[in-house]
Amino acid sequence: MPRGWASGIPCNLQNAYTEQAIHDLHKIVNYHELNAADSADFVQQRASQLALQADSAIPHRFRIPPELISYRKSGNKQYFIKYNTSRSTFLGFVPSDLVSYYELISYRYYKKDKFLYPSLSVVLAQQFTESLFNPTLKGDGGKSVGLPQLHRPTAKWLLEVDRKTWDRFFYFDKNMQHFFRNIATQVEFPFLFLPHYKKYTQNAKFEGLKRYNGAGQKARTYAQLIIGRSIFYEEILNKKYNDELDTNVFKRQVKDIINMGLYNKEVDALDDSEFDGIFGEIQALFHRGMRIQTYLNQISVNDLENSPIQLANLSQFEIPTGGESYFFILEEGRSLFSYFMSMDEMVQTLNMTENELIYIFFYNNGDLIKITTRSQMTGQKVFTNARPGDRIFLKPGTRIYSPDADIVIRVASK
Numbered sequence: 001m002p003r004g005w006a007s008g009i010p011c012n013l014q015n016a017y018t019e020q021a022i023h024d025l026h027k028i029v030n031y032h033e034l035n036a037a038d039s040a041d042f043v044q045q046r047a048s049q050l051a052l053q054a055d056s057a058i059p060h061r062f063r064i065p066p067e068l069i070s071y072r073k074s075g076n077k078q079y080f081i082k083y084n085t086s087r088s089t090f091l092g093f094v095p096s097d098l099v100s101y102y103e104l105i106s107y108r109y110y111k112k113d114k115f116l117y118p119s120l121s122v123v124l125a126q127q128f129t130e131s132l133f134n135p136t137l138k139g140d141g142g143k144s145v146g147l148p149q150l151h152r153p154t155a156k157w158l159l160e161v162d163r164k165t166w167d168r169f170f171y172f173d174k175n176m177q178h179f180f181r182n183i184a185t186q187v188e189f190p191f192l193f194l195p196h197y198k199k200y201t202q203n204a205k206f207e208g209l210k211r212y213n214g215a216g217q218k219a220r221t222y223a224q225l226i227i228g229r230s231i232f233y234e235e236i237l238n239k240k241y242n243d244e245l246d247t248n249v250f251k252r253q254v255k256d257i258i259n260m261g262l263y264n265k266e267v268d269a270l271d272d273s274e275f276d277g278i279f280g281e282i283q284a285l286f287h288r289g290m291r292i293q294t295y296l297n298q299i300s301v302n303d304l305e306n307s308p309i310q311l312a313n314l315s316q317f318e319i320p321t322g323g324e325s326y327f328f329i330l331e332e333g334r335s336l337f338s339y340f341m342s343m344d345e346m347v348q349t350l351n352m353t354e355n356e357l358i359y360i361f362f363y364n365n366g367d368l369i370k371i372t373t374r375s376q377m378t379g380q381k382v383f384t385n386a387r388p389g390d391r392i393f394l395k396p397g398t399r400i401y402s403p404d405a406d407i408v409i410r411v412a413s414k
Contacts (some may be wrong), residue, residue: 021046024066029093034071042071042096049100061237062120063106064099068236071096092128092229098135101187109191117191118253121237125229126190126257129222132387135183141368145170145178147186148193152178154264158193161200165192194260217354219267220278221391223258224347227282230254251279326402327393336360336386341399344374354393360384 006100021043025031034042046066053063067278072095094102102120109117118126130149131137138145141151150170155178158166169185169192172178180186272277330336336358340346350359351372360371362380371377388390394400 017047017050018043019052024069027066028069028071028372029067030070038071038073039072045071045074045096045099049096052100052104055207056104056107058107062103062110064094064103064120065236068233069094069096071101073097092124092133094124095133097311098133098183101184104185105188105191114251115374118194118257119234119250122185122226122230122250122253122257123187123190124233125226125254126261127187128229129225129259130402135180135186141176146180146187146189147183149264150178150180150189151264151266153266158200162196165196182255190257190260194256197260216267218265218357219258219262219270219274221354221357222265222267223270223275223278224282224391225389226258226261227254227279231282254279285326318354326396327391330386330388330390330392336384337382339392339400341401343377345398347371347374347377349392349394349398352393352395358384358386358390358392 014163024046025039025042028042031039052058070093074097076095076097102124106120106123127133127147131139131147133147135147137147139149140151144150145152155166155170156172159170159172159288159371168181169189170178170180181188230250255270255272255275258275262269328339330339337343337346340349346360349355360377360382361368361384362370362371362376362382371380371382
């Protein structure tokens with residue numbers, strides 16, 4: 001937490017915060033999974049958050065509701081995620097040890113300029129997609145770090161063009177490995193990077209980085225995830241606090257943070273027509289657009305979310321051989337390997353251009369080796385980088401296992 005909550009707070013307020021924290025405990029998504037020690041720890045965390053909200057005069061619009069929180073002990077890497085069948089997307093619940101960082105920092109930048117800096121919902125979507133809310137994550141073979149998955153070449157470049165701004169955020173050690181200085185700087189990074197990177201690129205070349213022609217499937221997949229999750233978070237916050245959404249500002253912020261993320265990944269940005277097309281596709285998945293009837297009360301009792309998948313209820317399903325392009329969405333509680341009836345079909349599927357972000361691999365003397373042929377799997381312990389919420393595109397005729405009740409939802413035409 002940014003600071004302790006008990007020191008300097010009158011006992012009557014401490015008692016009030018603790019009482020409210022106990023009430024909020026019963027609303028968080030993983031309440032029924034907590035033991036007594038976890039519950040007590042959450043109450044202390046939540047009481048601290050409530051004290052900080054009051055002390056910093058944070059408006060309700062910037063307070064993450066308990067229905068959107070999952071308990072996590074400080075320093076842990078776990079996250080809580082559930083699939084929403086009616087919206088065809090996964091919702092990442094904000095770990096309780098990060099809540100105050102997001103509230104304080106998003107409100108601070110909103111006060112500076114609400115049009116220039118990204119909204120809370122957009123940053124939550126970006127950091128959930130990048131790191132699953134794991135501040136210790138090292139991705140891309142160790143080249144990307146932290147909640148925003150800052151790429152090493154980007155970090156190096158930022159310190160070269162503007163060390164005064166970025167030196168307090170991250171540093172390089174003697175082995176040229178980069179690290180964020182603390183969790184607060186990880187949360188703050190996209191708020192400050194978003195308005196800066198355009199200015200930098202106008203005045204200096206992003207040297208030494210390979211650029212690609214056209215956004216391609218990598219950019220489309222990334223954009224689909226950020227857009228869907230941004231809308232989901234925004235709807236929950238809007239409906240909870242009865243706010244009106246400025247659709248034009250929100251849409252621009254989503255596009256900017258997607259392009260910022262692609263820039264960090266050394267991938268060309270989406271142009272306006274590409275973004276508008278993807279945004280329209282995702283918006284259509286939400287059936288009624290960006291403002292739909294309230295369902296926040298359902299989250300607290302988990303009616304909105306389906307139960308984790310039961311593998312005993314799977315049946316075979318063959319992708320049609322017509323002209324449609326099909327995908328399934330990787331479900332919570334299932335590994336990528338559990339979908340395919342043969343390893344050959346899985347390898348062929350992951351070799352598709354549409355699936356270039358998803359791969360299986362093994363380690364050889366510490367090096368990550370991507371698997372592109374079935375023979376490479378022989379005698380190896382095989383892993384995958386696939387995560388819940390990822391879209392896996394399928395060739396016609398591919399045979400997969402999927403639950404009867406959810407085939408229409410989980411296997412969908414493009």
